Amino acid sequence: MxxxxxxxxxxxxxxxxxxxxxxxxxxxxxxxxxxxxxxxxxxxxxxxxxxxxxxxxxxxxxxxxxxxxxxxxxxxxxxxxxxxxxxxGSPVWIPLLLAFVAVAAAVYICIWVLALCVWIVAAAFGGAGLVGLLFAVDGIIIGHVPYVLASMGMGFASIGVALLTGAGAWTASKQIARLSALWAKKAVSPFWKDQGNKSRMGAEAAPLTA
Amino acid sequence: MEAQMKRGFLEACVLAAVSGEESYGYQIVKDVPASMGLTESTLYPLLKRLEKAGCITARSAEHNGRLRRYYRITDAGRERIAEFLAEWPSVQEIYRYVEGAHHDAR
Structure with missing residues (x-):
């Protein structure tokens, strides 16, 4: 040749x-x-x-x-x-592809629902805190000192918890963003390969652990 | 040689072949130990992969009136070699274990 x-x-x-x-x-x-x-x-x-x-x-x-x-x-x-x-093959591969997309989307949504839950808890505490402060204002209007103190205490405590939970939600969201990026990469890997990360130098260790 | 294992070895060999002076396809095939059985059809995809991973850079330069592609290692590539070499003690340990078990069994 x-x-x-x-x-x-x-x-x-x-x-x-x-x-x-x-x-x-x-x-x-x-x-x-x-x-x-x-x-x-x-x-x-x-x-x-x-x-x-x-x-x-x-x-x-x-x-x-x-x-x-x-x-x-x-x-x-x-x-x-x-x-x-x-x-x-379209009756086979089109439903399969749709199922694949649906599963990928479902996993993605599940991951984010977790973060959303934490944010909702934080928002609920924040709301409760504001209502507590509102009650304190009411207490001032009617001139009931112990009620003002109790309401303010409740309000500030709730806001404190909200801030703590909010910080946790923020950290969790960042982690989940990282996780969902990983997941997205995995989901597209049969179609598109990020070759840079796929090839591993430590490949010789793999058969030993496999 | 087991396929996965060979892949790791080949990658390390090719990186080593371009770690000093820049080198080109045929030179790499000649430089890598013959026991690896490296051929162009194995080398080409490997070079593409290493280039994409940022472990080597490539440039075209004239040679005898034609273009030749020269490859050179990057810092990321050197890091990979270091990772490869760092695995040696654990590989040795496994060999010692297998060897010992094999002897004892006889």
């Missing part, structure tokens, strides 16, 4: 990827072949050292997240097949 044959075939096999990624991949292998030829290999030897275009395409597609990879693999076999599967 010549260099150009190899690169063209690779381009065909990767046609499911964006054009710039295909070009970049072809450039990488063109460089590798040129470097091997500079090192004294013949063109055929250098091309053979790359592996078959099929293997090379497979290795490139392996890096994609699950869903685009499955689409790319099917499309590679035949575009018609992909469309046929998409249409024939």
């Amino acid at each position: 010549t260099r150009d044959e190899f690169l063209n075939r690779l381009g065909e096999l990767l046609a499911c990827l964006p054009a710039d990624q295909v070009k970049e991949t072809q450039e990488f292998y063109a460089e590798a072949i040129a470097d091997r030829m500079e090192d004294g290999m013949t063109e055929a030897e250098a091309v053979a050292a790359m592996g078959t275009p099929g293997e090379v395409a497979e290795a490139t597609l392996d890096e994609l997240p699950a869903v685009p990879r499955a689409i790319a693999r099917t499309k590679r076999k035949s575009t018609a097949l992909l469309w046929a599967l998409a249409i024939v």
